[in-house]
Amino acid sequence: xxxxxxxxxxxxxxxxxxxxxxxxxxxxxxxxxxxxxxxxxxxxxxxxxxxxxxxxxxxxxxxxxxxxxxxxxxxxxxxxxxxxxxxxxxxxxxxxxxxxxxxxxxxxxxxxxxxxxxxxxxxxxxxxxxxxxxxxxxxxxxxxxxxxxxxxxxxxxxxxxxxxxxxxxxxxxxxxxxxxxxxxxxxxxxxxxxxxxxxxxxxxxxxxxxxxxxxxxxxxxxxxxxxxxxxxxxxxxxxxxxxxxxxxxxxxxxxxxxxxxxxxxxxxxxxxxxxxxxxxxxxxxxxxxxxxxxxxxxxxxxxxxxxxxxxxxxxxxxxxxxxxxxxxxxxxxxxxxxxxxxxxxxxxxxxxxxx
Numbered sequence: 466x467x468x469x470x471x472x473x474x475x476x477x478x479x480x481x482x483x484x485x486x487x488x489x490x491x492x493x494x495x496x497x498x499x500x501x502x503x504x505x506x507x508x509x510x511x512x513x514x515x516x517x518x519x520x521x522x523x524x525x526x527x528x529x530x531x532x533x534x535x536x537x538x539x540x541x542x543x544x545x546x547x548x549x550x551x552x553x554x555x556x557x558x559x560x561x562x563x564x565x566x567x568x569x570x571x572x573x574x575x576x577x578x579x580x581x582x583x584x585x586x587x588x589x590x591x592x593x594x595x596x597x598x599x600x601x602x603x604x605x606x607x608x609x610x611x612x613x614x615x616x617x618x619x620x621x622x623x624x625x626x627x628x629x630x631x632x633x634x635x636x637x638x639x640x641x642x643x644x645x646x647x648x649x650x651x652x653x654x655x656x657x658x659x660x661x662x663x664x665x666x667x668x669x670x671x672x673x674x675x676x677x678x679x680x681x682x683x684x685x686x687x688x689x690x691x692x693x694x695x696x697x698x699x700x701x702x703x704x705x706x707x708x709x710x711x712x713x714x715x716x717x718x719x720x721x722x723x724x725x726x727x728x729x730x731x732x733x734x735x736x737x738x739x740x741x742x743x744x745x746x747x748x749x750x751x752x753x754x755x756x757x758x759x760x761x762x763x764x765x766x767x768x769x770x771x772x773x774x775x776x777x778x779x780x781x782x783x784x785x786x787x788x789x790x791x792x793x794x795x796x797x798x799x800x801x802x803x804x805x806x807x808x809x810x811x812x813x814x815x816x817x818x819x820x
Contacts, residue, residue: 474508
């Protein structure tokens with residue numbers, strides 16, 4: 466079966482790129498799919514994650530001019546579809562433009578849209594984001610299958626073409642994490658949506674009470690180094706910022722607690738990765754992924770959305786209660802196995818063949 470993925474690029478360090486590298490490589494290696502990934506403006510060079518050598522890449526040049534952008538985007542994808550003659554085209558693009566493809570591209574291929582973000586991310590952009598949400602919902606029904614990551618995500622969309630397939634784990638860990646390191650980890654790019662402003666305000670109180678504990682944040686900096694400046698303004702001394710790290714598994718295995726202060730998540734890939742390493746997680750119950758991953762007070766804490774006081778209390782409880790930390794970590798590691806790559810790849814294979 467010929468499978469064409471359409472995405473902006475694969476050389477970033479985000480969750481979408483990580484999932485695509487793992488999933489597409491597995492389908493090519495173990496299911497013998499003929500996989501091609503189409504990117505924009507050579508955004509396949511120097512990928513952050515490893516892709517199977519069996520996968521082929523196509524890059525189309527896109528102009529910065531709006532009208533030329535649309536024209537070159539449409540022509541590039543149409544040309545690729547004509548040459549490859551794919552059985553399935555899967556769009557991996559959380560922006561608006563990918564929603565129009567089934568209506569502007571001529572092909573016999575079946576269309577799938579993979580949604581990796583919550584619509585809350587668009588609503589944060591004000592009236593323009595709300596307008597985008599209206600268009601996205603309207604055009605989502607054009608796809609043969611519209612795939613979201615959790616049952617909670619289903620509520621954001623309309624239509625009878627919605628399927629739920631979670632993200633797969635990109636690794637497993639056989640190590641027994643002692644969870645005795647006085648180290649807390651957060652992973653994600655520096656953006657308003659990731660909630661690092663909230664986390665740093667919480668951390669000021671934690672740092673005062675537990676001066677021997679450290680917070681390590683891994684993620685791509687924003688252009689204005691907003692959160693480095695905020696940490697400095699707050700007078701924080703036990704927080705360190707790091708560039709994206711691969712393999713991040715090594716950092717999870719040397720941490721005792723994972724925190725996710727996001728305002729929205731399509732899934733929360735870092736949650737299942739931390740859990741696979743036996744690390745209990747604390748996350749806001751933001752729309753829409755964490756509630757389908759964490760079982761509150763069993764394998765981690767799911768805190769009422771944007772309740773900083775409750776988030777802080779959960780951190781304090783797991784710092785002070787080593788026994789609880791270890792119990793939750795053990796359960797979390799078992800719980801993460803439900804996202805095994807083998808299981809998730811089988812669900813994708815079943816979907817492709819059903820179409």
